[in-house]
Structure formats: C-alpha cells, structure tokens
Amino acid sequence: MPEQRPVDRPTLEAVAARAGVSRATASRVVNGGDGVRAHLVEKVQVAIRDLGYVPNPAARTLVTRRTGAVAVIIPEPEIRIFSDPFFSRQVRGISRELTANDTQLVLLLVEDRGDYDRIERYLAGGHVDGALAFSLHTDDPLPAIVRRIGMPTVYGGRPGWTSGPGEPDGAVAYVDADNRAGAREAVRYLLARGRERIAHIAGPLDQTSAADRLSGYRDVLPQAEPELVAEGDFTVAGGARAMAELLDRRPGIDAVFAANDLMATGALRVLRERGRTVPDDVAVVGFDDAELVAETAEPPLTTVRQDIEGMGHLMAGLLLETLRSGGRGGRPAPGPVITSTELVRRASA
Numbered sequence: 001m002p003e004q005r006p007v008d009r010p011t012l013e014a015v016a017a018r019a020g021v022s023r024a025t026a027s028r029v030v031n032g033g034d035g036v037r038a039h040l041v042e043k044v045q046v047a048i049r050d051l052g053y054v055p056n057p058a059a060r061t062l063v064t065r066r067t068g069a070v071a072v073i074i075p076e077p078e079i080r081i082f083s084d085p086f087f088s089r090q091v092r093g094i095s096r097e098l099t100a101n102d103t104q105l106v107l108l109l110v111e112d113r114g115d116y117d118r119i120e121r122y123l124a125g126g127h128v129d130g131a132l133a134f135s136l137h138t139d140d141p142l143p144a145i146v147r148r149i150g151m152p153t154v155y156g157g158r159p160g161w162t163s164g165p166g167e168p169d170g171a172v173a174y175v176d177a178d179n180r181a182g183a184r185e186a187v188r189y190l191l192a193r194g195r196e197r198i199a200h201i202a203g204p205l206d207q208t209s210a211a212d213r214l215s216g217y218r219d220v221l222p223q224a225e226p227e228l229v230a231e232g233d234f235t236v237a238g239g240a241r242a243m244a245e246l247l248d249r250r251p252g253i254d255a256v257f258a259a260n261d262l263m264a265t266g267a268l269r270v271l272r273e274r275g276r277t278v279p280d281d282v283a284v285v286g287f288d289d290a291e292l293v294a295e296t297a298e299p300p301l302t303t304v305r306q307d308i309e310g311m312g313h314l315m316a317g318l319l320l321e322t323l324r325s326g327g328r329g330g331r332p333a334p335g336p337v338i339t340s341t342e343l344v345r346r347a348s349a
Contacts, residue, residue: 009053009054010051010052010053010054011053012026012027012030012053014051014053015030015044015047015048015051015053016044016047018047018050018051019040019043019044019046019047020043021040021043021044025040025044026044026047029041029044029045030044030048030053067126067127067128067129068102068103068104068129069103069104069105069106069127069128069129070098070103070104070105070106070128070129070130070131070132070316070319071106071107071108071122071123071127071128071130071131071132072091072094072105072106072107072108072131072132072133073108073110073119073131073132073133073142074087074107074108074109074110074133074134074135075110075133075135075136075137075140075142076109076110076135077111078109078111080234080235081109083235084234084235084262085290085291085292085293086260086288086290086308087135089290089308089309089312090134090156090308090309090311090312090315091105091107091312092309092312093308093309093310093311093312093313093314093315093316094132094312094313094315094316095312096309096313097312097313097316097317097320098316098320101316101320103129103320106127106128108122113141116141116142116145119142119145120145120149123145123146123149123151124149128151129152129323130151130152130153130154130319130322130323131146131151131152131153131154131319132153132154132155132156132315132316132319133146133153133154133155133156134155134156134157134315135156135157135207136155136157136159136160136161136207137160137204137206137207138160138161138206138207139206140161143155143159143161143172152319152322152323152326153173153319154173154174154175154315154316154318154319154322155172155173155174155175155315156174156175156176156311156312156315157174157176157207157208157209158174158176158179158208158209158212158336159172159174159208160206160207160208160211173318173319173322173336174336174337175311175314175315175318175336175337175338175339176208176209176311176336176337176338176339177209177306177307177311177338177339177340177341178338178339178340178341179208179209179212179213179216179287179306179341180212180213180215180216180219181216181340181341182213182216182287182304182306182341182343183212183213183214183215183216183217183219183257183259183287183304184216184217184219184220185304185341185343186216186257186285186287186304186343187216187217187220187221187257188220189285189302189343189345189349190255190257190283190285190349191220193255193283193349195254195255195283196254197228197250197252197253197254197255198217198221198224198228198253198254198255198256198257199228199229199230199246199250199253199255199256199257200214200217200224200228200229200230200256200257200258200259201230201231201232201239201242201243201246201256201257201258201259201263201264201267202214202229202230202231202232202242202259203231203232203233203234203259203260203263204231204232204233204234205231209259210234210259213259213287214229214259217229217257225250227249227250228246228249228250228253230242230243230245230246230249232258232259232263232266233263234259234260234262234263235262235263235266236262236263236265236266236269237266238263238266239258239262239263239264239265239266239267240266240267240269240270241266242263242266242267243256243266243267243270243271244270247270247271247274247276253282254281254282254283255282255283255284255285255349256282256283256284256285257285257287258284258285258286258287259287260286260287260288260290261286261287261288261289261290261293261294261297261301261303262290262293263286264284264285264286264287264297264301264303264348265286265293265297265301267284268284268297268298268299268301268348271284278299278348279299279347279348279349283302283348283349284301284302284348284349285301285302285303285304285343285348285349286301286302286303286304286348287303287304287306288303288304288305288306288308289303289304289305289306289344290308294344294346295346297348299346299347299348300346300347300348301346301348302343302344302345302346302347302348302349303343303344303346304341304342304343304344305341305342305343305344306339306341307339310339311339314337314339318337
C-alpha cells in the first residue's frame with residue numbers, strides 16, 4: 001500500500017492570511033482576548049470556519065494561561081457517591097454549566113485521607129483553572145490546600161472551618177440551601193398535623209448541612225429531649241439504625257423528621273418491621289426531594305425540596321465568573337448564595 005502522508009492542519013498564520021489581519025490579531029480572537037474591532041473579529045471567525053481551523057490546546061494554554069478545565073472534588077467514599085442521588089444531581093448541574101461555557105469537568109474522588117497528597121499535587125501542577133468542592137467535613141484539609149496553592153474555589157455547603165490567616169470573613173464563596181429554614185418548615189408541618197412526639201434523625205454533625213437541619217428542628221422544638229435525636233450518616237442503613245435506636249428509647253414517638261431522604265427510607269423500613277403504619281402511627285418527613293428515592297418510597301415520602309441541580313449550576317457559574325474576572329489567582333466571587341427550600345407533601349406525613 002502506498003504510504004499515507006499526514007494531512008496538513010490549518011495554521012494560525014493561514015487564518016490570519018485568509019482574514020487579512022496580523023497573526024497577533026488572529027491569536028487574540030482565537031483565545032478570547034479583548035481589544036479587537038468587531039469587523040475584524042468577524043473576518044477571523046469566517047476564516048476559521050472556512051479553513052476548519054482547530055486551536056492547538058497546548059499553545060492556547062501558553063497564551064491564555066488557562067487549561068479550560070475545572071476540578072470537581074467530592075471527599076466521600078465512592079460507594080456513597082454512586083449510591084446517593086444527591087451527588088449525581090449536583091454534578092449534573094455543574095456539568096451542564098461548564099459544558100455551556102466550553103469547560104471540561106475533571107472529577108476527583110477522595111476515598112481516604114491519603115488521597116489529599118495526590119489531589120494537592122494535581123491541583124498545584126496547573127492541570128485545572130479552578131475547583132468546585134462539596135460534602136466537606138469540619139476537619140477536611142482541602143480548604144487549606146486550595147488556599148495554599150491559590151486555587152480559585154467555590155464550595156457547595158456552608159463552610160464549617162475557620163478562615164485562613166489574613167482571610168476576612170465572607171471571603172469564601174459557597175452555595176447552599178436554607179437548611180435551617182427547611183427543617184423548621186418540616187417540623188412545623190408535623191406539629192400542624194397534630195403530632196406531639198417528634199423525633200429527628202440527624203446527618204453526620206461534622207457537616208454543616210446536618211448541623212443546620214438539627215438547629216432548625218430545635219428552633220421549633222427547643223424543649224425536645226436529647227433522646228428524641230439520633231445521629232445517622234445520610235445513608236439508608238444509617239437511617240435504619242437511628243430509627244431503631246429512637247424506637248428503643250421512645251416507643252411512643254408519633255413523627256420523625258429525617259435529615260435526608262435516604263435516611264427517611266431506612267426509617268420507613270424499620271417502622272414496617274416494628275409493625276408501625278405510616279403515617280397513621282408515625283409520620284415521616286425527609287429532606288432533599290431526590291425523586292428516585294422520595295417518589296418510589298413506600299409510602300411516597302413527604303420531604304423538603306432543595307434545588308440540588310440548580311445549586312451545582314450556581315457553583316459552576318460563580319467559579320467561571322471568578323476565572324473571567326481574575327484568572328488563576330483571582331479572588332472568589334461574592335458569596336454566599338443561599339437558595340430557598342420547599343415542603344413537598346406526599347403520603348408519609
């Protein structure tokens with residue numbers, strides 16, 4: 001067979017020649033620079049289409065000092081990430097916003113503490129322009145890592161750590177739902193339905209979402225006995241364990257507010273096993289409105305809806321705004337952004 005010669009790719013010089021502009025002008029248009037008159041931008045864009053020019057990613061990075069990629073960091077075990085619909089919905093919102101802005105998503109998972117050395121090396125290596133992180137715990141080293149590197153970062157969830165040296169309060173950009181208000185609405189709804197002994201299955205209290213939902217419960221029931229609160233771990237199994245613990249302590253409870261839908265479904269399972277009917281004997285309310293969980297529960301779950309996908313969209317938008325305004329060393333976009341919650345009534349309460 002005759003030897004096949006590689007097809008010559010159109011060059012930036014060819015684009016400039018076709019458009020009748022200098023190479024520097026063509027480069028500014030290709031790389032999104034300012035200061036080029038509109039009619040020249042149009043000429044360059046026509047030349048790009050006519051020639052089928054595709055920018056060289058390595059060369060573009062050298063010019064713009066941007067990689068066109070963003071890291072999404074989730075410090076949770078893989079088994080939880082792929083079993084909890086909260087994570088897929090938030091990543092979906094992030095991905096759609098990044099895709100709309102021609103930015104690549106790089107997913108970084110944290111299985112254990114040893115993974116942080118790998119993540120720090122990756123972030124410091126200049127492979128991404130910024131980071132998005134959510135589901136952090138109080139002692140998570142990630143905020144210190146990105147602060148040390150100078151990596152623009154937006155968080156999902158209210159920060160539960162202290163600001164760094166010289167970092168003013170409010171300097172951390174984050175997006176969160178109004179967890180405390182949502183919890184208050186859930187408990188008030190149960191009270192309005194005539195429930196008198198309302199228990200709470202909390203999430204892990206080293207996460208601010210769980211702590212805020214517990215605070216909302218206590219805002220409405222400040223005199224609630226400590227035995228009416230059991231801590232879970234945002235999983236079905238954790239909700240089941242907490243429900244069993246609550247029934248052993250206080251067999252007469254007539255309502256449960258669980259800090260997420262997965263734990264609420266674990267509670268439903270234990271209530272069935274103990275011969276309690278829902279909602280006649282015990283009413284149950286969850287949090288998240290994860291459709292595949294809440295709508296398919298038996299009975300369908302009354303829950304507090306937060307716009308999980310929308311929060312991912314907002315997180316990515318804040319980070320892209322930061323990168324456009326300040327580049328790799330830019331300050332975080334103004335925060336926080338707190339989104340509203342809404343009680344969705346179904347058959348469990």
